[in-house]
Amino acid sequence: MAAIENSNLYAGITAFDGLTFMTQLDGCFVIIETDQDFYTYRGVVKKRVEYNVVYNHGLLSSAIKYSLENVKITKVTAIKISQTKLNIDGLALIESDISNVPNGVLVQCEDSTRVSCDVSFITTGNKPTENNTRLRFERCCYLRINDLYTDYPLDNEDGTYGYSFSLFDSYDIRVANAKSDGYGWGVDGSGNVQRLSFENCALSRIDAHQPFREYLKVSDSTIGNWGLTLVGIGDLILDNVDFVQRNGSKLNGIVTSRLDCGGFIDGRFVGRNITINGNHNKSSFPPVLNCETHENQALPQGSPIAPRFFSSVEINGISTPLYEGGLNVISAGEVGNNSLLFPRLITVRDVNTLKGDLNVDPAIRVLGFSTEKFTSDESIGSSQQGPYNTKLVLDNVNVDWLIVSGDNSEINVECYANYIGSGDRYETPNVEIKQKGRYEFISSKLGNLLTGFGYNDSVFVLNGGSIKSKGTFSEDSYNRLVWVNGSKLQLNHVDVTFKDAVQQANLNKAVMNNCNVFDGGGNQVHTYLLHQFLSGTSESITEHFIVGNTYKLITGLDADNTSSSFTFVYNGDGVYYVPGVGGGTRIISSGDNHQFVSDLPLRRLSLVY
Numbered sequence: 028m029a030a031i032e033n034s035n036l037y038a039g040i041t042a043f044d045g046l047t048f049m050t051q052l053d054g055c056f057v058i059i060e061t062d063q064d065f066y067t068y069r070g071v072v073k074k075r076v077e078y079n080v081v082y083n084h085g086l087l088s089s090a091i092k093y094s095l096e097n098v099k100i101t102k103v104t105a106i107k108i109s110q111t112k113l114n115i116d117g118l119a120l121i122e123s124d125i126s127n128v129p130n131g132v133l134v135q136c137e138d139s140t141r142v143s144c145d146v147s148f149i150t151t152g153n154k155p156t157e158n159n160t161r162l163r164f165e166r167c168c169y170l171r172i173n174d175l176y177t178d179y180p181l182d183n184e185d186g187t188y189g190y191s192f193s194l195f196d197s198y199d200i201r202v203a204n205a206k207s208d209g210y211g212w213g214v215d216g217s218g219n220v221q222r223l224s225f226e227n228c229a230l231s232r233i234d235a236h237q238p239f240r241e242y243l244k245v246s247d248s249t250i251g252n253w254g255l256t257l258v259g260i261g262d263l264i265l266d267n268v269d270f271v272q273r274n275g276s277k278l279n280g281i282v283t284s285r286l287d288c289g290g291f292i293d294g295r296f297v298g299r300n301i302t303i304n305g306n307h308n309k310s311s312f313p314p315v316l317n318c319e320t321h322e323n324q325a326l327p328q329g330s331p332i333a334p335r336f337f338s339s340v341e342i343n344g345i346s347t348p349l350y351e352g353g354l355n356v357i358s359a360g361e362v363g364n365n366s367l368l369f370p371r372l373i374t375v376r377d378v379n380t381l382k383g384d385l386n387v388d389p390a391i392r393v394l395g396f397s398t399e400k401f402t403s404d405e406s407i408g409s410s411q412q413g414p415y416n417t418k419l420v421l422d423n424v425n426v427d428w429l430i431v432s433g434d435n436s437e438i439n440v441e442c443y444a445n446y447i448g449s450g451d452r453y454e455t456p457n458v459e460i461k462q463k464g465r466y467e468f469i470s471s472k473l474g475n476l477l478t479g480f481g482y483n484d485s486v487f488v489l490n491g492g493s494i495k496s497k498g499t500f501s502e503d504s505y506n507r508l509v510w511v512n513g514s515k516l517q518l519n520h521v522d523v524t525f526k527d528a529v530q531q532a533n534l535n536k537a538v539m540n541n542c543n544v545f546d547g548g549g550n551q552v553h554t555y556l557l558h559q560f561l562s563g564t565s566e567s568i569t570e571h572f573i574v575g576n577t578y579k580l581i582t583g584l585d586a587d588n589t590s591s592s593f594t595f596v597y598n599g600d601g602v603y604y605v606p607g608v609g610g611g612t613r614i615i616s617s618g619d620n621h622q623f624v625s626d627l628p629l630r631r632l633s634l635v636y
Contacts, residue, residue: 028100031059034085036095046085053083055105056140056168056198062099064327066258068237068288072327074101078198078221078240080108080168088199089221089241092260093331106168109141119147120161131159140168147176148191155183160216162192164200172202180211180231190216191230194223203227213253221261235259237288254313255282260332261294265301272305272313280317280360284336290320290367296337300344303354314355316340318401322363335368336401344377359400369401369417369438376422394426398433398440398462415441415464422446424456432461440464447471455495460485468492476509476516485514493522496530509533517575518542523636524549531555535634538575544636553636554579560629567622568632572597577635582607582627589627594635 034045046052057079065075075098080088120133136142148161159181164170172192181189191207194200194217205228207214214230217223218237224244225233232253233245239259246266252273255263263282270281281303284290296316303315318336326334340357347354356375359366378394396419405416419431421444429447431440440462448456448471455474460466463485471492494509509516516537523539525531526547534544534555544552557578558568572578577596582605583589591608603614610626623629 028103031103032100036091036098038092038094039090041087041090043081043085043087046081049085050083052081052085052103052105054108055081056108056166057081057106058104058166058196059100060102060104061095062101063331064329066238066289066291066326066330066332067324070323073237075331076196076219078196078219080198081105092241104166106138106140106166108168109139112141112143113139115142115144115146117145119149121149121151122155123151127157128159131157132163133159133161135163135165136167136170137165138167139164139170142167142169143171143173145174147174148178150178155181155189158183158188160190160193163190163195164193164197165195167194167197168199170194170197170200172200173204175202175205175207177207177214179209180207180214182211188212188216190214193217194220196220198222200224201226205230207231208249208251213256232256236285238291239263242294254280256285257282257292258285258288258290259292259294263292263294263296263337265298267300268298269302269304272303280313281315283313283317283360284319284367286319286321286361287324289324289326289334289365290318290336290362291326291332291334292337293333293335294338296340296342296370298342298345301342301346303345303347314358314360315342315345316357318357318359318362318367320362320365320367322365325365333368335370337370339372339374340370341372341374342376342378343374345375346379355395355397358395358397362400366400366402368404369398369435371416372418372420374420374422375424378424378426394424394428395430395432396462398431398435398438401433401435401438403437413439413441413465415439417441417464419443419464424448426456428457428459430459430461431464431466432459434461434463436463438462438464440466442466443469444471445469448473455493460487487514487516488519489517489521490519491521493524494518495522495524496526509537534636535571536573538573539634539636540575542636554633555636556631556633558632560623560631562628562630564626564628565622565624566629567620569619570621570632571619572616572621574599579631579633579635580605580612580623581630581632582612582625583609583630584628590630 030045030049031043034043059077061075063075064072066073177191180191183189189212191214197220199222200220201224203226208229208231213232213234215234217235221240223239225248226246228248231251233255235257239261241261242264244264245268249269249271251271284292326332403416417438417440419440419442423446442464447468455472457474459477465486467488469490473494475496518537519540522543524545546552557570560566574597577594579592579594581592583591589608593605595603595605600617605612607627612623612625615622
């Protein structure tokens, strides 16, 4: 212990330099216990424990995530890595009556390394009446569970749980070709496993009661109703995973954090080619990422774990082939007064909610992001200037509705959205923004753009692409082409199609640079009449001018050939002079009040597109 404590122990170290000339721990799986409060599990504060493999000269298999400086080490357990491999192959156990198995565990392996296990459990239809675990591993290293098979998960008669396998306090575990899915309790109940991976599995659930470490990887697998329920201090990585949502219980989220251990996941989420399949008895799918916490399970004071629900989220490819409804990427369920930090970066690419028959006319599909019930550890400023504490990047998202909700006063979003609604199935998704921030859409085909419900100082910028109203909605606000509710909207090189005079009037709220505007019949419109003067030479009007927009003023009379039209760019409060034939017009602007004084009769004022 002293040699380790005398090493450099800052975060990120990959060696205990105090062991450089010591050989006692060479080639060992080590469990290092400390006196540092780490997390709370079901009301009990757990001390920090590190799991690693020491090679030689103090070199470590894994980097130390959190600093160990000024942390007292209380115990070191070293398990020598075996020179030979233990193979348990082709073992089949018939579960005739497992209610009275000692400790409820059929097969247990402890303090072992380099183990390869191939076990099948054959059920007889007899439901156990006690809690049982078929296969349990503790303090193991370099463990391979291959071709585990059960007819279905344990389905207890009276017990509260049953697991096909459990993994605890272990390092470098791979589960491959495991098949245990169907009705019953969750297959896996584990905790404190570092470097855990699942490959080509079909499981009803993957569960980490206490934190997984460094990474938990799932690839080329099918996960049932329970999804993934876990806490972690590392990265959760999913590759080619199919989540099958069946009619049944336990539909809280595709990935749900465990509230009985604080709900934290201090690491990244990476999901590639995720499919959510099947249908069930709920009106919408559970969230992809569902944060749940409990006030009695908060991280203890002094814990180095960051109280977040992922530091970043990256989704590359997600689809719902058989479902017609909403899909919330991230939200919070039960949190009590123990809110966690919202991810600092969320990236979502290649979303297609329908991969089947494109001729099917589905119900409205929603892709949502909710900031409600989360918190932030960074200060925010105005949405126009930042700073921003959450970045949202969307690319190639083909849905019917896109919603960012929450109205969270602690979060300021910086969003870049590319090619939204540009696929074959969805051309004009509605966009509804309820969270403060700056949102920029690039080369996107949008329907109605709806904002507000809270902050009025957000900024929306559209570069290229189009806005075209989708039709009639029962709620009046949804019938507006753009409803910015006091926020700033800028349209650059955008094709805009309005369906009626009300929608055309909505465009007065936007800065428009080199836009093409069309009416419902496809006819291009170049101006919008803002005000018809009384034909006098002096008049005051109340109108909300937008800084940066171009306006056209017509003065004079046709009868005496003094009629003329000139344009001016509005730059805010001040005095403007607009020339005319045989005279000109002076405009004094202050807020929404504008006084026009002309040498010629005033006729019309229009917004130029």
